[in-house]
Amino acid sequence: MEKILNKIQLSDWIAALDGWESFAPILQDGIWSYQPIKRGVNSVQLEYPNTTQPPKNFTFPQREVFFTFEQIKGEAPRLTQILPTDKPRVIFGVRPCDGQALPRMDRLFNEQFADIYYQKRRENLAYVGLACNTPPSRNCFCKAVGGSPFATNGLDILMTDLGDRYLVTAVTAIGDRLIDHGVQLFSEPTGRDRAEAGQLRIAALKQPQRAIQESATVPKRLKEQFASPLWEELARPCIGCGICTYLCPTCHCFDINDEVATPAPLRGSRIRTWDTCQFPDFTMHSSGHNPRTEVGARLRQRINHKLQYFYENFGMFQCTGCGRCISGCPVGIDIIAVVNQVTATPEN
Amino acid sequence: MIKLQDIKNRARELLANGEVRAVIGYRNGSRGMAAEPAVIADPNDAANIVWNPSCVHNLALYLVDDRKRLTRKQETPTKPIAIMAKGCDARAIVVLLQENYFKREDVYILGVSCETTGMLDEHKLEQLKIRPDQFTAVEFDGDDFVLIKDAETQQRFPAREIMADRCLECRNPFPKLNNAVFGEEKARNLAAPFSALMQFEQNATQNTRWDFWQHQFERCIRCSACRSVCPMCYCEECIVDSITYSVMPDTTAEEKANRIRWIERSATRANNIGYHLTRALHLAGRCIDCGECERVCPVRIPLRLLNTKLERDARERFGYEPGASVEVASFVSSFRDNDPGNFIR
Numbered sequence: 001m002e003k004i005l006n007k008i009q010l011s012d013w014i015a016a017l018d019g020w021e022s023f024a025p026i027l028q029d030g031i032w033s034y035q036p037i038k039r040g041v042n043s044v045q046l047e048y049p050n051t052t053q054p055p056k057n058f059t060f061p062q063r064e065v066f067f068t069f070e071q072i073k074g075e076a077p078r079l080t081q082i083l084p085t086d087k088p089r090v091i092f093g094v095r096p097c098d099g100q101a102l103p104r105m106d107r108l109f110n111e112q113f114a115d116i117y118y119q120k121r122r123e124n125l126a127y128v129g130l131a132c133n134t135p136p137s138r139n140c141f142c143k144a145v146g147g148s149p150f151a152t153n154g155l156d157i158l159m160t161d162l163g164d165r166y167l168v169t170a171v172t173a174i175g176d177r178l179i180d181h182g183v184q185l186f187s188e189p190t191g192r193d194r195a196e197a198g199q200l201r202i203a204a205l206k207q208p209q210r211a212i213q214e215s216a217t218v219p220k221r222l223k224e225q226f227a228s229p230l231w232e233e234l235a236r237p238c239i240g241c242g243i244c245t246y247l248c249p250t251c252h253c254f255d256i257n258d259e260v261a262t263p264a265p266l267r268g269s270r271i272r273t274w275d276t277c278q279f280p281d282f283t284m285h286s287s288g289h290n291p292r293t294e295v296g297a298r299l300r301q302r303i304n305h306k307l308q309y310f311y312e313n314f315g316m317f318q319c320t321g322c323g324r325c326i327s328g329c330p331v332g333i334d335i336i337a338v339v340n341q342v343t344a345t346p347e348n
Numbered sequence: 349m350i351k352l353q354d355i356k357n358r359a360r361e362l363l364a365n366g367e368v369r370a371v372i373g374y375r376n377g378s379r380g381m382a383a384e385p386a387v388i389a390d391p392n393d394a395a396n397i398v399w400n401p402s403c404v405h406n407l408a409l410y411l412v413d414d415r416k417r418l419t420r421k422q423e424t425p426t427k428p429i430a431i432m433a434k435g436c437d438a439r440a441i442v443v444l445l446q447e448n449y450f451k452r453e454d455v456y457i458l459g460v461s462c463e464t465t466g467m468l469d470e471h472k473l474e475q476l477k478i479r480p481d482q483f484t485a486v487e488f489d490g491d492d493f494v495l496i497k498d499a500e501t502q503q504r505f506p507a508r509e510i511m512a513d514r515c516l517e518c519r520n521p522f523p524k525l526n527n528a529v530f531g532e533e534k535a536r537n538l539a540a541p542f543s544a545l546m547q548f549e550q551n552a553t554q555n556t557r558w559d560f561w562q563h564q565f566e567r568c569i570r571c572s573a574c575r576s577v578c579p580m581c582y583c584e585e586c587i588v589d590s591i592t593y594s595v596m597p598d599t600t601a602e603e604k605a606n607r608i609r610w611i612e613r614s615a616t617r618a619n620n621i622g623y624h625l626t627r628a629l630h631l632a633g634r635c636i637d638c639g640e641c642e643r644v645c646p647v648r649i650p651l652r653l654l655n656t657k658l659e660r661d662a663r664e665r666f667g668y669e670p671g672a673s674v675e676v677a678s679f680v681s682s683f684r685d686n687d688p689g690n691f692i693r
Contacts, residue, residue, distance in 0.1 A: 029567065030648035031646075052646055052647065053569070053647075062615045063614040063616065138379070139379060139481060237385040239577050241644070242571040242572055247646060257609070259614065273612075273613045274569075274570075275613075279572070288599065326379055327481065330405075330577055331384055331385055332377035332379060332384030332385075336378075337378040
């Protein structure tokens, strides 16, 4: 279904969502981030660029407890699985590039090898998306990787900003349910509303974005350039932090460690945390050998994973073009500039 | 005023006549007006060198990176590497020399004075609705102004409105340790040293300070950018990564299994407190306040407040100035007879 919601009633709609925990972008401590909205306390507005961190944490938290273990004298160790027990959550203001991350993560965590922790969080999560009338960042490039500022993949609702009101378009059955919860706040869209939204969409698609040259052939050209010396040269300033991967909507590499609470009697938890292929020790083997000691190899790995390997495996780019890695890199390493340079044919 | 061409000429000369094997400097980035670090080996590429208020990076980090590369490749270069160094960067080089990370003759310092105008703070620009990625160039404009340009327009700002706090507080924007220096030594008196720290202390009591820090440490995502960008965080095995670098082919399985993990990878408040406070303590007397840790933090944790607190302690209680002189021993590896001892019981 499709409805109209006046902007001043956005907070009322959120307040009507009984049984859901609502989150929206709030400017706090100097950055935009998704914060829980206390019904009736916070008033929500969605005039914002994009959050510093993607909503990845909702399905794939930085710290996930798998199970606890306990040594009982005279018995086998007791393992207790800890499954997520979140209330259903709805996230407002999700940009289409961040919505696109869910289909990517689903391929890895929800299909052939279903991860119950991801599944439990995923089935309790809804996204109310916000279309991008203008690119939130100069480093946006969703179009270059098969996305669009009005894409609905991964979203349950897409809202279009029509100035003083939103056109609220349900994408999934959950989206319909969310609208039903506040049905008295919505009105029917007029022909004019729909026309306006259509025009905004056409204008949005024409907005300049950064471009990957000939993106359709990028997977093949990246494969051809595996041995290029440019990787090392372009990666030279890389400091080996985790910003690009941690701010990425689709990066999902992880580490698993046992955190011991008490050594005797032995008690602790098995914990999954984020890891990053950009840390120098990411590929350190227990033998001491490290196949990726040089920054060029690590940058190449990240870019190939996003734009070649994932494409070859699943038929879509893993990168959704949000631009956070470009804006966030402390030393200006720019995935678009790197891909364009490494894959440049002599004629380009 | 500094003539950029002088720096370019010297860099080109050093490379062309084989005096240095590379020049670590700044060039234009690809995402707007911000400069980016560059390692230049070809004399012709010296033409790409830039010098403007976005040259914020502490390039001493790349001296550490260079040393680690040489070790991995088991190379012993016969020529030094050159580096553009601001006042703060040169002090970082002093600390690395005090700690014998490399020898003085391994590095050729192209000192560049910030004179009266320091580096800009992108967050202060954002407060003025200037997004650095929307503009194409930024320049020094005389002693006190900065020009920010895009394809059609330019805007002029009083430098002190958009300068980084650490530049406002800087006592010495001049690279004393150098092989060549561009620009003059000029005093800068824009903010008292430790102003940001004092303001923080004035606005908070002891209890609210701890609440503040607990809140900040909960926000940390452990990207480690603060550590990765710091030239002085050069340990191959950091306290938070205690399962990694020291694994050698002859490390036994028992040693690996029993390796102590002091601080876990998970970003809980307790682990993050451990990481940040340990890092700050490990930098006491070594941090020269380049401010990079605070600049790079993606969630805007005000890390300078931690490091300058310890720097102030080093200065006021031990009379020690980090990075002042290569002849002086490093802070934690030396003592004086009149060092305060009232905490030793």
